[in-house]
Amino acid sequence: MPTAAVKQQDLNDSQPLWREAELKSADAMGRLMEFWGFRRHMGRLWTILYLSPDPMTTTELAEILQLSSSAVSLSLGELVHWGAVRKTWRPGERKDFYQAESSVWKLLRRVYERRELNLIREAIDAFGEAQRQLAETRSLLGQEERRRVDYMHKRLSRLSALSKAGERLVRLLVAGRMINPADLQSAEEEE
Amino acid sequence: MPTAAVKQQDLNDSQPLWREAELKSADAMGRLMEFWGFRRHMGRLWTILYLSPDPMTTTELAEILQLSSSAVSLSLGELVHWGAVRKTWRPGERKDFYQAESSVWKLLRRVYERRELNLIREAIDAFGEAQRQLAETRSLLGQEERRRVDYMHKRLSRLSALSKAGERLVRLLVAGRMINPADLQSAEEEE
C-alpha cells in the first residue's frame, strides 16, 4: 500500500495546470533568497503569494508547497517581520489571510538598511577596535615587532576605509541615489 | 590533568602581543565572508595573510587559527581558486608560501562576475520558462482560470524586469560605472 505515492498522484491530478510554472518560479526565488541569507521557504512562500491575485491561508500555502503547518507558520512569521507579507482578514472568516508586499524595491531597501548596514558597521567597529589595541601595545615592543605592528595598522586602515566606502555605498542604494563604485576602488588606493 | 587548558596556556604565553587584535580582525572578516556565502575560514585565513607583510606557510596559519591542516588546505585552495590568495615560493624552502591578493576591489568584482551574475541569470531564465509554460496552457483553460493565469503572467513580467534591472546593476558595478538604483525602482513600476 504505497500511501505516499497515491497521495502524490492524487495531488498531481487535482492540481491546476499552471501549478508547475508557479512552483518553478517559487523555487527560483527560493534559491535567490537562500543565497541572500534567508530561509529557502521564505522566498517560496512569498512568491506563491506574490503570484496570487487574492490573499491566501496557511492551509493553502502548506498544501501547495507540501510543508508542515509549523514550517509555514515559522517562515511566514519571519516574512511578516521583514514586512514582506501582510496579514489580512475576511469578514466572517476565522482564518488569517496573507498577501505579499509587492514592492520588491521597498523590501530590498528595508533589508539592506536593517541587516547589511549593521553587519558592515560591526566590521568597521572591529577593525577600529583592533587598531586601538595595536596602538596600546606598540610602546611595549622592540623595533622589529614595532614595524610589524605598524604594517598591520596600515592594512587595517585600508580595510576600514573600504568598509566605510561600502557603508556609504549601501546607504546611497537605500536612499535611491546614484552610486559610484569607483569610490570603493579609490578607498583602497590612497596611500 | 587538564591537557587542553595547559596547551591553551602555553599558546597564550608564546603569542605576540598583537595576536589578539589580529584574530579579532580575522573574525570580523570571517563573519562578513560567511554572511556573503563563503566558508567562515576563508575570510579568517585571508585576513591573517592580508595583515602579514610576508607570505606565510600553512603550518603558521594552522597554528594561529588553531585549524587542522586539512581545514587549512581546503579553505586556502578555495581562496586560490577565487584569486584571493596566491602561492609563492622561497628559494631553498620546500613549503608553499601564501600571500593575500590585496586588491579587495578586484576580488569583489570577480565574485560578482562569477557568482552573483550567474545566480541572477538563472532566476531570469526560470521566470521566463515559467511564463512560457503558462502561455502554453492558456488555451486549455476556462475563462476564470485564464484570468488567473494572465495575472500570474503579468506578475512574472515584473519579476523578470526586476531581475534584469538587477543584472544590469551588477554589471555596472563590475565595470566600475555609475549606478542608478532608481532603475530598480522604475523596473517595477511601469505596467
Add this chain to the structure above:
DNA sequence: ACGTCTGTTCAAGAAAATTTGAACAAACTG
C-alpha cells in the same frame, strides 16, 4: 462554559554542513 478551530512554540528527530585524522600521492633529499 465547553468544545472546536486556528496559530505558535518547543523538543526530538532528520538532514546538511563542517571538521578531522588517516590514507594517499607527489616532490624532494641524501
Add this chain to the structure above:
DNA sequence: CAGTTTGTTCAAATTTTCTTGAACAGACGT
C-alpha cells in the same frame, strides 16, 4: 632508490541547521 617532508583527498564523526509532530494557548461559536 629509500626515506622524508609536504599537500590533498576521503570517509567517518561531529556540529549545526532544518523540519516535524505534539503540546499549548487563544479566540470563537454554541
